[in-house]
Amino acid sequence: MDTKIISLRSPHLILAGVNSLERLGDEAKAVEAKKALLVTDKGVVESGIGERVQALLKKEGIEIDIFNKVIPDPDIGCAEVCIEMAKSERYELILGVGGGSSMDIASVASVMSTNPGRIQDYLGINLVKKPGIPTILIPTTAGTGAEVTPNAILTDVEAKLKKAIVSPYILPRVAIVDPLLSLSMPPPVTSSSGIDALTHAIESYTSNNATVLTDLFAKEAIMLIGRSLRTAVANGNNLQARYDMSIGSLYAGIALANAGVTAVHALAYPLGGQFNVAHGIANGLLLPYVMEFNVLGDIPKFAQIAQLLGEKVEPLPLLEQAHRAANTVKAIYKDLKIPQSLTELEVPKEAIPGMAKAAMNVTRLMGNNPREMAVEDVERIYEEAL
Ligand SMILES: [Fe+2]
Incomplete structure (x- = not known):
């Protein structure tokens, strides 16, 4: 018999299924966001998904800025540039839209906006002290599972290693998994x-x-x-x-x-x-x-x-x-x-x-x-x- 204690850690809310993206506006309103930061990559912007996300927020009167410089298998430097932008304005919501890289960078920018110090201070397990800015993560691929995992993976270029911030605060407030987004x-x-x-x-x-x-x-x-x-x-x-x-x-x-x-x-x-x-x-x-x-x-x-x-x-x-x-x-x-x-x-x-x-x-x-x-x-x- 299995004697382990069953536990389930997951986002506050998971929305999944065809057209679940349509619920984005309601969820952004629920955190009383006036201004949001969209963290993504150039491919997502070119596919038109970035525009759809913007339109859904604008419909609710939410202003949105875009950080589109996420690279595949992002390094600490890429995250730092995003954090700088996240701290430059007062954002009440951070959206991560794309593959695991965009979602992870969004999560890192979220917790680094409310916790002092450098990313290196938080690489490891349960080192993040405070919750970050609320996030909504929306995968456009089907694979990484980053929308529901408490890990954000970054490449440490000097050590030539992948390192992770592992913390419940990396989990988003909402994960939206809409299969239609993966068609492209x-x-x-x-x-x-x-x-x-x-x-x-x-x-x-x-x-x-x-x-x-x-x-x-x-x-x-x-x-x-x-x-x-x-x-x-x-x-x-x-x-x-x-x-x-x-x-x-x-x-x-x-x-x-x-x-x-x-x-x-x-x-x-x-x-x-x-x-x-x-x-x-x-x-x-x-x-x-x-x-x-x-x-x-x-x-x-x-x-x-x-x-x-x-x-x-x-x-x-x-x-x-x-x-x-x-x-x-x-x-x-x-x-x-x-x-x-x-x-x-x-x-x-x-x-x-x-x-x-x-x-x-x-x-x-x-x-x-x-x-x-x-x-x-x-x-x-x-x-x-x-
Ligand atoms: Fe994996």
Whole structure:
């Protein structure tokens, strides 16, 4: 029997579904905002989504300024520029619209507007003392789950590492997940963000901190993403696939926020920090190899993953069912037509010992892994992915 205490940390309000964006004006009014800051990137502005968001706020008489300089995998410098703008005026609301990068920068700007000092003072767990300016986070991709997680990830360029502010104050007041916004996402972004979401779902399901509650969200997410990721990439206008991916990513985010991710994310961080490999691609590439290693740590759950991904596993013995899970994920990843090996990503074999050491240092995630991993195991997994 599971003896863990069930807890659920989430935004004040989650609004999800087709046209849920229409509720933005009401929610902005509810925090009595007169002036808001929209944190986003150039792509979101060009897609017209930025304008829609502005129009919805203007209709309620709310003034809006735009910060559109968020870059992919943003560094501390990018966050500092945004914080400067957030502090230059009196904003009662900060909106983060875009992928995980825009949402994370919005959350960082929110808490850094009310807490003294520098970003570096808050990198770590529960170091933020005061709530920030209220935020509304609106994903335009389906993958990061940043709209429902208490983590804001920033690249520390000098240390060549991804670091995180982990705090309940990073969670937004409102998360709005409207699948219609993901229709404009190009196939490579759909692939890499979608496989990130699948990684969140599988890792939080098998995390040592999983509870019966996070399992509900994680299992549903694995099923939704497993049945729709390929279609969302192959036909971006398929609304059912986009819906499944948006809701699946949201559920995976809720599971991750409360159960944590495991070794896949720990091993992916050095790839991002040292070789600029996109977060989703690094995760997707490593996922089946880490799963294969982890099988013995929780055989029934891995067997369940294979089933949730649509594999006909009965009447195979349970252990064989569990091994099918990694193969199924590998088959999905192959169909996404994104880099299939570390070599393709120009990561040399010689880099492995250094990356393995760096991954072992991500103790926050390694401690969640269902099977204990030694540095030699990590090196072997990187070698398998070469
Ligand atoms: Fe992730």
